[in-house]
Amino acid sequence: MKTVLAVVLSLTVAIGLVSVIYLCSQKKEKKIRKTHIFLRDLQDDETDFTSAESKWFELSTLRDATDNFSNQNKLGQGGFGSVYKGTLKDGQDIAVKRLSATSGQGLQELRNEVIFVAKLQHRNLVRLLGCCLDNNEKLLVYEYLPNSSLDKFLFDDNGSQQLDWSSRYKIIEGIARGLLYLHEDSRLRIIHRDLKASNILLDENMNPKISDFGLAKHFGLNETQANTTRIAGTHGYMAPEYLMRGEFSPKSDVFSYGVLVLEIVTGQKNRGVVGYQPASDLVNNVYKHWNEGKALELKDKRIGEEFPAEQVLRCIHIGLLCVQEDPTKRPCMALAVNMLSSYSTSLPPPLIPGFFSKSSCIMESDEHSGNADIQLVERRYRNDSSMQLANLTCINEISMSDMEPR
């Protein structure tokens, strides 16, 4: 009798164990399937997502890590949701972006991030550790960057003190390299479309990392330009052809990069345009000062007096070339990187920037009637009250051979 009982007991335990193992593996399978279905649905191409499993987090893990998404752990708030600092059980710090539960855009952003960031690896791009989908919760998990984002250093009074010129230059160079990788060197060709100071994260050594691929677009090898009716981005950073006609290309990222460079040198925010009206615009102001030979006056005072003037001026010059109104005149990122690293690369004079302001132009031409570029622009504006900035052309065109990709 005892033997029978022992056998029954053992059998029960064994069946129980097998069931638990089976259920666990089913659960795991289901999760993997769910991830793969999600990822398959997200992409139209034959992308290999074998590593997807390792990019899957439990909601409970992220709740524990972030103290249930507590306010104390909140790092910031973006257009698609909030970002929280968290610490995993093994001690690793993470940043968790919790996409807004109701937004359809949230899913689109998640899709972009997972597809693009999973495939991209560069020291100047933020690393995506994984994601989590659980009912309405859509979460992205990134490496945690302890120095937060560039905007905090540039535009917060306290932060700027710490950004000396060599850090700024390192950031300017790093962003250029990250962007070059996106445009030309990665397995995909990607246009970021939302490059701005809050999307540049800084590691413990102030190395910049481009983040936020929610609006990024994959770009075909032979494509030079694409169109969209859904114009999304941030005022002040969007190129005129994108903002006004929905045309985007690597050159629209170059425009945003130019704005960033000018912001990094001056410590001032480019406010951009509202309803086609240039507000008090940093780009206009720098261009005006450049033409007066006074560009260095705009250097951020917090850089101090010890700085290499030639390098600062070269950065302003490159920034102005990147924000030129005509996208074909802007350098590609390969050339911008080259201009930064090699002083033997000669720089053409910058032509009028995007959203060139009539008022600063009139001031300029009244005070400095010798400046042919500005006089021409002023005449064009008088003839064109509708402010079709995109139709402006300029004399003193630069040689295009200088500006084309190598």
Ligand SMILES: Nc1ncnc2c1ncn2[C@@H]1O[C@H](COP(=O)(O)OP(=O)(O)OP(=O)(O)O)[C@@H](O)[C@H]1O
């Ligand atoms: N990996 C990270 N490490 C540290 N801080 C981060 C990280 N990711 C984001 N942050 C912080 O959270 C803030 C919000 O980021 P998020 O990308 O959601 O929005 P944003 O870039 O400010 O705005 P938008 O969504 O409109 O582009 C950032 O500005 C940054 O300060």
